[in-house]
Amino acid sequence: MQHCCLSIDIDFLKRSNDAYGHSPDDRALPAIASCIRKAVRLGDTVARDGGEESGALVHGMAADAWTTAERLRLAVESLDMQDNGETVPLTESIGVAACARTSGSPDGAIAAQALPDSADRAMYRARRIGRSRVKSDPGVPGSAQSPDAAADQQASLKHA
Numbered sequence: 001m002q003h004c005c006l007s008i009d010i011d012f013l014k015r016s017n018d019a020y021g022h023s024p025d026d027r028a029l030p031a032i033a034s035c036i037r038k039a040v041r042l043g044d045t046v047a048r049d050g051g052e053e054s055g056a057l058v059h060g061m062a063a064d065a066w067t068t069a070e071r072l073r074l075a076v077e078s079l080d081m082q083d084n085g086e087t088v089p090l091t092e093s094i095g096v097a098a099c100a101r102t103s104g105s106p107d108g109a110i111a112a113q114a115l116p117d118s119a120d121r122a123m124y125r126a127r128r129i130g131r132s133r134v135k136s137d138p139g140v141p142g143s144a145q146s147p148d149a150a151a152d153q154q155a156s157l158k159h160a
Contacts, residue, residue: 002059002060002061002062002065002098002099003057003059003098003099003112003115004057004058004059004060004061004062004064004065004096004097004098004115005055005056005057005058005065005096005097005098005115005116005118005119006055006056006058006065006068006069006072006094006095006096006119007053007055007094007095007097007116007119007120007122007123008036008053008054008055008056008069008072008092008093008094008123009052009053009092009093009094009123009127010028010032010052010053010076010090010091010092011090011091011092011093011127011131011132012089012091012131013025013028013051013052014052016028016088016089016090020083020086020088021083023083024081024082024083024088027081028079028081028088028090031079031081031090032054032076032079032090032092033048033054035072035075035076035079036054036056036072038075039068039069039071039072039075040056040058040068040072041058041059041060041068043059044056044057044058044059044068045057055116055119056068057115061098062096062098062136065096065098066096066134066136069094069096069134070134072092072094073091073092073094073132073133073134076090076091076092077090077091077092077132091131091132092132093123093126093127093131093132093133093134093135094123094126094133094134094135095118095119095120095121095122095123095124095125095126095134095135095136095137096119096122096134096135096136096137097114097115097116097118097119097121097122097136097137098115098136099112099114099115118137119137121137122135122136122137123135125137
């Protein structure tokens, strides 16, 4: 069993705020929060980290967390947010990090404490390469099991 962390960032919220004002964003945040609640399972923990960032601690394998993150990303992308008849696009970049659950192991405790930072690094990677995607932190044990690993290896080879 693993602990997995999702770092969730609403793409271009400030740009949306500047273009459409606060009203659509004030409606978007509760709609996105609802998507997050629906995407995670009972027993998972969700928190808003500030402005446009949220996080989730999900239990299960890295592949389960990846599926949860992708389900969330697609749900937010499909929200129909309107302002004066104009569609306000909503997308999220999500980072996934995982570590093995090792009870009583100091290494396991250290790895679990590093999860939010690893998930943040993965989320920032997703933002850098185009947003509206899910990425994992390749430096975290367990992340190599994600569907992202093969794409990361391909990208690394291209840039080598």
